Amino acid sequence: MHEEYPYQEVYERFRFKCAYCDLDCSLDFETWFRANLAIDHIKPRKHGGENTTENLALACHSCNLYKGSIDCNSIEEAREIVRRKKAEWAH
Numbered sequence: 532m533h534e535e536y537p538y539q540e541v542y543e544r545f546r547f548k549c550a551y552c553d554l555d556c557s558l559d560f561e562t563w564f565r566a567n568l569a570i571d572h573i574k575p576r577k578h579g580g581e582n583t584t585e586n587l588a589l590a591c592h593s594c595n596l597y598k599g600s601i602d603c604n605s606i607e608e609a610r611e612i613v614r615r616k617k618a619e620w621a622h
């Protein structure tokens with residue numbers, strides 16, 4: 532299926548770094564491979580989020596899972612939610 536969003540632009544903007552936990556995947560292949568970076572909609576599509584550059588962030592696999600389809604309006608808000616959920620699960 533054809534991806535409608537500016538995929539490459541997002542990778543370049545975040546420089547292969549997770550927008551939520553700052554995991555830097557540009558360092559080595561192993562990190563990049565394990566991170567399984569994905570494009571995340573900060574405001575999920577089911578909550579009306581669009582495929583615009585401003586609404587897209589790069590997220591590693593675990594951050595992507597933790598954030599899920601929680602409705603966020605900014606990267607800062609999403610970072611906070613992911614951070615909190617990871618802390619909860621660490622206990």
Ligand SMILES: [Zn+2]
Binds near residue numbers: 551552553592
């Ligand atoms: Zn992450």
